[in-house]
Amino acid sequence: MNILEKNIQALASGTNEPLALKLSNFLKDSQCVRFSLDEKLNIFDFKNQVFMYSDVEQEITYFQKAILEKTLRYPFVCIYGICNALLVKNLISSYKHIFIFESEIELFYLALSIVDLSEELRSGKVYLIDTNEEKINIQLSILFDQKDMFEYLSLYEMFINCSYYEKYFIDEIKKIDYIINDNIYLVIRNLDPESKISLSCHDNFIQNIPLMLKNIPFQRIIQERKNQFENCIVVCAGPSLEKQIPLLKKYQENFVIFCADGAFSLLYKNDIIPDYVLNIDFEEYPLEFFKDINKEKLISTLFILGQYTHPSVSNLLNQKNLSICVVLNQNQDNIIMLNDFGYLEIGTHVGHMCYTLALALGFKNIVIMGQDLAYNEKGNSHFSDFTLGKDFDNTLNIPSLKTLAYGGEGEVLTHIAWDDYRKKLEFLFANNTQANFYNATEGGARIAFAKELSFKECCLKFKDKKKKSLEIPKLLTSNRSDKILKKVLEHLKKDLNIINQALEDAKILKDALEKILLSGKELPFEFLMSVYKNIEKFNSYLEFNSVFYDGILKGVFYFRGEGISKVLSAKIKDEREYLFLSIKVYKDWLVLLIEKLNIRKESLQKII
Structure with a gap:
C-alpha cells in the first residue's frame, strides 16, 4: 500500500470519510491539471504561473518558527493550505490537534502522496477540512465540540502555510475564517458557567426517575410501533400554523401527527387529536398548555416527555391518567440500569425531538409545518391564539438578526436562539438521508436539507389510507419497576x-x-x-x-x-x-x- 492509499484509508476510518471518497474518485477519474510537483517537493501553479515556495526548506522553516512563536503552549492550531504537507509534519509534535483547511483537491492529492499522515489522521491529531465540502458547518461543529477542544476555542486564529496562499487565496481564507468563527460562536454561545439551566435540568431528571419507571418504557414504543407507517406531520407553534389548521383537520386521519407542546392547544381546540405530544421544557410554564384537557379525547395519544421536563408538568399529566413516556437523552446521564428504556436525541428544542422520534419510528416522509423560526410580518413569534401570547418571544429580549427566507428570496427577522436551532436542524436533516424532510411551513426561515413543498401538495402526495389505531404499550410490572x-x-x-x-x-x-x-x-x-x-x-x-x-x-x-x-x-x-x-x-x-x-x-x- 502506497502513502496516498494509507492516508485515504485513515481518512475513511472516520475522521473525514467525504474527503476520502472525493480523493478516491479523483484518483480514479482525474489527473492533476493545475498543479505539479518537482523533485525538490515544490509545487507549480499553472494558473498563476508561479511556484508555491521561493525556497522550500527556507520558507517552511520560517513559517514553522512564526506559527510556534504565536501559539506557545497552544493545544491546537488552524492553518490554511496543505501545500506539500511538510510544514504539517514538522508541527505535529507541538499540538494535540492540527486543523488544515484547503480548497484544492489536487493539493490534498499531492500532499498526501508525499507525507505519511495516516497515524495522525486516524487518531484525530491532524484534521483535513475540505472548504468546498457541502456539510462543512456540520463537520466543524462536531470537531470544535470535542471534549479537549471546546474549552480553548477563544484561542482560534487562522495561520497560513506559506506566503503563496495569502497572495492567491485571500478571499477563500476570509470566507473560511467567517465560517469557523460562526461555528465557534455556535458551540460556546450556551456555555455560560453561571447559567443554572444544565443543573436545573439534571435536578428535574433526578426527580422524574420514579415517574419514568412507573410509565411506558420508550423502548417498548419503538419495538411495537417502528415501521408501522411511512408518512407523518410534525406540527410546531410558529405564526404560520393557524392558516394550515383547516387542511390539517381534513387530512388528520391520513397522517401520524407529532405535536410540539406549544401547538397542542390549537389542535385540541379544533378537534385535531395528535398521536404524539412532546415536551422538553425544564420550566413550569407548559402547565398552561395542558391544564384543561381530559383523558376521554386523548385515549390514543402518547405524551412523550424529555428527561428534563419539569416535574410539575410530568406530574400533572400523570395525575390526569394520560399515557406518558419519559425519554432519556442520548449520550447523557447514561445509567446502565436504564438502558432497556432506550435513548433518543432530544436536542434543545421540542421540534428537534419530534423529528428524532419520527426517525426512530422509521418514518420515510416527514412533513414540517409551523416551523417558522422567525417573526412574521406583524412581529409575532407564535400563532395568534398561542397560550403564552402570540408575541411571547418578544418578551425574552433575545438578540435578533436576519436570515434567508422560506423560498430562498429575501430575508426574515429571527433571533439567535432560533438561528442556532435552525443550524442544528440542518445538521440533523443532513445526517439522516434515510428520510425525506418536506418543509410545508410556507413562511419563516429557510431550512437547508429540507425540501420546500406546500402543505396542500404534501397532503395530496403523502396521504395514507385511514391510519390504523395502535395499542398503547404496557407499563412495567410494579415489582420490576421497584x-x-x-x-x-x-x-x-x-x-x-x-x-x-x-x-x-x-x-x-x-x-x-x-x-x-x-x-x-x-x-x-x-x-x-x-x-x-x-x-x-x-x-x-x-x-x-x-x-x-x-x-x-x-x-x-x-x-x-x-x-x-x-x-x-x-x-x-x-x-x-x-x-x-x-x-x-x-x-x-x-x-x-x-x-x-x-x-x-x-x-x-x-x-x-
Whole structure:
C-alpha cells in the first residue's frame, strides 16, 4: 500500500470519510491539471504561473518558527493550505490537534502522496477540512465540540502555510475564517458557567426517575410501533400554523401527527387529536398548555416527555391518567440500569425531538409545518391564539438578526436562539438521508436539507389510507419497576460518593493554592511545577470519572479553559511566571466548580 492509499484509508476510518471518497474518485477519474510537483517537493501553479515556495526548506522553516512563536503552549492550531504537507509534519509534535483547511483537491492529492499522515489522521491529531465540502458547518461543529477542544476555542486564529496562499487565496481564507468563527460562536454561545439551566435540568431528571419507571418504557414504543407507517406531520407553534389548521383537520386521519407542546392547544381546540405530544421544557410554564384537557379525547395519544421536563408538568399529566413516556437523552446521564428504556436525541428544542422520534419510528416522509423560526410580518413569534401570547418571544429580549427566507428570496427577522436551532436542524436533516424532510411551513426561515413543498401538495402526495389505531404499550410490572429503581439508587449513590470525593479534593486543593498565592514569596520553579502536577492529577481524576463529563458541567469546564486560554494568549516565555498565573486561574476555577458540585450533590440527595 502506497502513502496516498494509507492516508485515504485513515481518512475513511472516520475522521473525514467525504474527503476520502472525493480523493478516491479523483484518483480514479482525474489527473492533476493545475498543479505539479518537482523533485525538490515544490509545487507549480499553472494558473498563476508561479511556484508555491521561493525556497522550500527556507520558507517552511520560517513559517514553522512564526506559527510556534504565536501559539506557545497552544493545544491546537488552524492553518490554511496543505501545500506539500511538510510544514504539517514538522508541527505535529507541538499540538494535540492540527486543523488544515484547503480548497484544492489536487493539493490534498499531492500532499498526501508525499507525507505519511495516516497515524495522525486516524487518531484525530491532524484534521483535513475540505472548504468546498457541502456539510462543512456540520463537520466543524462536531470537531470544535470535542471534549479537549471546546474549552480553548477563544484561542482560534487562522495561520497560513506559506506566503503563496495569502497572495492567491485571500478571499477563500476570509470566507473560511467567517465560517469557523460562526461555528465557534455556535458551540460556546450556551456555555455560560453561571447559567443554572444544565443543573436545573439534571435536578428535574433526578426527580422524574420514579415517574419514568412507573410509565411506558420508550423502548417498548419503538419495538411495537417502528415501521408501522411511512408518512407523518410534525406540527410546531410558529405564526404560520393557524392558516394550515383547516387542511390539517381534513387530512388528520391520513397522517401520524407529532405535536410540539406549544401547538397542542390549537389542535385540541379544533378537534385535531395528535398521536404524539412532546415536551422538553425544564420550566413550569407548559402547565398552561395542558391544564384543561381530559383523558376521554386523548385515549390514543402518547405524551412523550424529555428527561428534563419539569416535574410539575410530568406530574400533572400523570395525575390526569394520560399515557406518558419519559425519554432519556442520548449520550447523557447514561445509567446502565436504564438502558432497556432506550435513548433518543432530544436536542434543545421540542421540534428537534419530534423529528428524532419520527426517525426512530422509521418514518420515510416527514412533513414540517409551523416551523417558522422567525417573526412574521406583524412581529409575532407564535400563532395568534398561542397560550403564552402570540408575541411571547418578544418578551425574552433575545438578540435578533436576519436570515434567508422560506423560498430562498429575501430575508426574515429571527433571533439567535432560533438561528442556532435552525443550524442544528440542518445538521440533523443532513445526517439522516434515510428520510425525506418536506418543509410545508410556507413562511419563516429557510431550512437547508429540507425540501420546500406546500402543505396542500404534501397532503395530496403523502396521504395514507385511514391510519390504523395502535395499542398503547404496557407499563412495567410494579415489582420490576421497584427492582430497577433500587439499582438506579445504588448507581446514584456511587455518583454521589464520587462527587463528595471531588468536593473534598477540590476544597483541599483550593485552600492550598490560596495559601501559595497569598505567600507573596518568589516561589521557585521546581515548587510551582510540583503544585502544577497536583493540579494535573486532580484534572485526571475528573476526566477519569464520566459523571463529570455528561454535559451537565460543560459550561464550568469551558470557564476553566477560557481562563487558561487567557494565560496562553499572553505568550509568557518565562516558565515560572506562566505556572504562577496558571495556578491563580485554576484556583479561581475551583471556587466555581465547588459551587456547582454542591448543587449537583443536593439534587442527588433529594432522591437518595
